[in-house]
Amino acid sequence: MAATSGSKTKNMIEYVRDESFKLFKKNHNLYNDEFEEMRKSPSAEDKNWIHELSAVANAVVRRCCKVLDVSPDQLRENFEKEASDVTKNPSRYARNFLEYTCFRTLVQSTQVSGYMEDKRFRRLTFDMMLAWEVADAASQPETDIDEDATVGAEAFSRIAPAVPIIANVIIGNYIFEFLTASTGGRLQFSTYEKYLTGLERAIKKLKSQSxxxxxxxxxxxxxxxxxxxxxxxxxxxxxxxxxxxxxxxxxxxxxxxxxxxxxxxxxxxxxxxxxxxxxxxxxxxxxxxxxxxxxxxxxxxxxxxxxxxxxxxxxxxxxxxxxxxxxxxxxxxxxxxxxxxxxxxxxxxxxxxxxxxxxxxxxxxxxxxxxxxxxxxxxxxxxxxxxxxxxxxxxxxxxxxxxxxxxxxxAERSSSAKSSDIMNSISASTMASSLGSVFGSGLDQSPITVGEITVGEMTPLEKAVDESRSSYKMVADAQATVDGAKVEGLDTNLAVLKELFFPVIEVGNHLLALLYWDEPTKSIAFCLIFSFIIYCGWMPYVFSLLLIYCASSMMLARYSNGKKPVDVLKVTVPPPMNKMEQLLAVQNAISQAEEIVQEGNVVLLKIRGLLLSIFPQASNKFAAALAAFALFMIIVPFRYVAISVFLEEFTKYSPMRRAQTERWMRRMKEWWFSIPAAPVVLERAQEDKKKK
The missing domain is CATH 2.30.29.30 (Pleckstrin-homology domain (PH domain)/Phosphotyrosine-binding domain (PTB))
Structure with missing residues (x-):
């Protein structure tokens, strides 16, 4: 096997050297030579013509056969033996056979040192993409390859990742989009060659630096x-x-x-x-x-x-x-x-x-x-x-x-030569060995197949990338709406926030009206209904019904709106503020936030004082209240505790209890104000800054 592989590699090198001078002819396309040779052949059998393939695909296969040192018939026999029945399906036979030929050729081509500098290799990979787009015999008439022919994203994403230095499955689409930004989404050979020249330059730079x-x-x-x-x-x-x-x-x-x-x-x-x-x-x-x-x-x-x-x-x-x-x-x-x-x-x-x-x-x-x-x-x-x-x-x-x-x-390395179901692309490690000693130890190391591209089917990696790109499109669309919703100015943002919270504020106002007994009849009905729900233990069902109601409302809105445009949020913009007014507004907001933080710290320090008995009289009352409530919860069933807490909180502003509640709240404030805060000592950390 090693001798056979070495012979094929030697033949390929000699073939490349013998015909490389043709590249220097202006507007010369090596694949047109294949057409000329096939036209001069006396019979179809001498052409080694694959009838399922188009003329362009046949020309590419013929060139690949010379690199592999096999005839098209022999290559086809190998494909018939190694490919699965799904891969040999007539509807995809031409493209799958072409992929098989291209991948085998690229694996062998990339084992030759300095292949990235070979202009024939560059043209070979590009024409593989051209042939991939018109692989079937019915795709294209028997004509020469046009010098101005271009390839699409799908062909590039299928062939280019077979050479890991050129592209891979994950970022292949971006490379293609960048290369075709000015050519309407179609890749020209001149642009593709400039890209490979840039790769060659980057590789030489890496070698010289390393x-x-x-x-x-x-x-x-x-x-x-x-x-x-x-x-x-x-x-x-x-x-x-x-x-x-x-x-x-x-x-x-x-x-x-x-x-x-x-x-x-x-x-x-x-x-x-x-x-x-x-x-x-x-x-x-x-x-x-x-x-x-x-x-x-x-x-x-x-x-x-x-x-x-x-x-x-x-x-x-x-x-x-x-x-x-x-x-x-x-x-x-x-x-x-x-x-x-x-x-x-x-x-x-x-x-x-x-x-x-x-x-x-x-x-x-x-x-x-x-x-x-x-x-x-x-x-x-x-x-x-x-x-x-x-x-x-x-x-x-x-x-x-x-x-x-x-x-x-x-496990696949030892049996890669005998594989009959999957023909994988070359690995980065094997290919890197041919780029120079800086990348690897040489051709004698065992190759590692990446498997990013498989003949006739999508690999798990390709499927994962496609799913991720679909999700990314949804995220990008959503982010575009987010960016469009952002407005400038503190006052304008506050107006938008107020409008968004309007439904919540309305619900809160209705609940407060019930709590303060503005309409006693409604408050009594609400009190009785919720007391009965708590007593029967139906609160989980109530929350479940609320969630179902929200979901039903969403679906109803979806079907009722149909294709109507979404109702936009209308916000009344406040009068514009100049820079000084905006700075003052920010300063006021910061001052208010500071006051809130200060009040929060005071509450926590007072609670700390209660727990540490800094003021024993207040701590004793607080401890007694906690013990009484704990005993009440132990003796009384929980449903009655819940009803008691609900009735206590909901009826304290009723006409019968309002005066008593006001007196009790006043006493509680007086008791709270009498509690001292726990002491605080502020220490400044000494910054040890490095000086040179």
């Missing part, structure tokens, strides 16, 4: 790869804020940690390590900075962990916007989230390396997209797999599926 002497002693034990470096250019410094000290320096991100080297006169200081791989309860978030501790500029990243006594802030200043900070925040979080994923699912060995490579490839893809010009701004989080799963609804289920697929590949 193979350099940067942080060599610190990285040697863990074999870390340097993903990004910032602060080497004087016009784009990085400032570290630690306590009240600020130092410029160089910031380096590896796949295990964040390093900062303070800049001295002619060199850098010993790097400070901020771990991302260990479980240190790290917090990484955006932060505001400014002179003398003010919070003015939104251009910094905060790092905090249980191993640090105080938080560290890395500021990435720029004249306009905060793009640098957003980029660094996203990639640092991607590495942190990847290690949390590894720790959560206890991945080790090859599975751990696979998970880390997913994060590294995501950062490389973001760098490649950053090299390109686009009509839309680049959203870094949307192109990073672990960032996306942290934000998407159901992202935890996506990660669980990824972990299951990673851990289940151990």
């Amino acid at each position: 193979e350099s002497s940067l942080l060599s002693s610190e990285r040697s034990t863990r074999g870390e790869r340097i993903l990004e470096v910032e602060g080497t250019v004087t016009t784009q410094p990085v400032l570290q804020h630690l306590g009240i000290s600020t130092w410029p320096g160089r910031l380096t991100l590896t796949d295990h940690a964040l390093y900062f080297e303070a800049l001295r006169v002619v060199s850098y200081d010993t790097p400070t390590v901020y771990e991302l791989a260990d479980d240190l309860k790290q917090i990484v978030k955006a932060e505001l900075t400014g002179p003398w501790g003010t919070r003015l500029f939104d251009k910094a990243v905060l790092y905090k962990s249980s191993s640090l006594s105080e938080q560290v802030i890395m500021e990435l200043p720029e004249l306009k916007g905060h793009t640098r900070r957003d980029y660094w925040l996203a990639i640092v979080r991607e590495v942190l989230y990847a290690h949390r994923f590894i720790q959560k699912f206890r991945l080790t060995g090859a599975e751990r390396d696979e998970a880390l490579l997913k994060a590294i490839f995501g950062i490389l893809r973001i760098q490649a997209l950053g090299y390109m010009s686009s009509t839309i701004p680049l959203c870094y989080e949307a192109g990073l797999m672990f960032n996306v799963c942290d934000q998407l609804p159901g992202g935890d289920r996506i990660l669980e599926t990824v972990a299951t697929m990673l851990t289940s590949k151990g």
